[in-house]
Amino acid sequence: MLYSSDFICSTPSLIEYLKESGFDTKTAHIGDLIEHPFSLLIPKYYADLIDWRDPDDPLRKMILPDKLEHEVKNYELADPIGDAVCSPTPGVVHRYPDRCLLMLTNVCAVHCRFCFRKNILDTNGAHLDKALAYIRAHIEIWEVIFSGGDPFMFTDHFMESIVSKLRRIPHVKMIRFHTRTPVVYPQKITPNLLASLQNAGPCSVVLHVNHPREITPAFIAVVSKMRTAGALILSQTVLLKGVNDHEKILGELFKKLVESGVKPYYLHHLDLTKGTHHFRISVARGKEIIQNFEELFLDSACQNM
Secondary structure (H helix, E strand, O other): OOOHHHEEOOHHHHHHHHHHOOOOOOOOOOOOOOOOOOOOOEEHHHHOOOOOOOOOOHHHHHHOOOHHHHOOOOOOEOOOOOOHHHOOEOOEEEEEOOEEEEEOOOOOOOOOOOOOOHHHOOOOOOOHHHHHHHHHHOOOOOEEEEEOOOHHHOOHHHHHHHHHHHHOOOOOOEEEEEEOHHHHOHHHOOHHHHHHHHHOOOEEEEEEOOOHHHOOHHHHHHHHHHHHOOOEEEEEEEOOOOOOOOHHHHHHHHHHHHHOOOEEEEEEOOOOEOOOHHHOOOHHHHHHHHHHHHHHHHHHHHHOO
């Protein structure tokens, strides 16, 4: 069940919540938060994971607006991965022959400040009937990938309905969900949603996880339930300056994911999204991190032989 009382949606509500939680808001350094068109949205569950005494807390950086977001560089784009040119009908992105994205919601459980689709989160132009008609007409589509917005923010009834409709299309063999909800708002993973995963047949869930501290007992419990429902659980991580741009942090993250039953799958360089330059590291630095990561864990493996 989704409750508005579970979320913080403005600076005043954040200040009030922190006061109720016993924090000195001056110590928390949030009195001068910058307003931004891409509004603040934080589940209280996730706010409780943040060390509010540390202005450089990595979880805090991912969800609080920063004045640097207003400094848009000339190379940054509103649609950095080119969704628009690959969208044959509203709600569908068909970039690769045998799979397509199905984006039916602009709702997320959290507003990540580095979001590459923040330009669509204030509107929802998806047309369900046209999207399904397109998928039925294109028999080469083997996999449908729910993205958005966050598909795990669907109502239980809508999730059950859309999964059922896709399962009636013979050539759709795989369903994939890309979501951050189990990481930032695990209480949304209801028995009904788990039943929809089970009814989806062969399906995978790709979890967006960026830092080891996001792997909590609540997250681990939800992963276990999704695995029991039959879903293959993978993860994706975005390289972010000041958050996880070090081989030791990534190593801890990936080990904790594997221990939780999640296979690390994607490691992304940050897209050229408007107002995200302060999160971006160079490609050269990214390669260096991966090289250091490989050397670190190769040395560790050799020592344990």
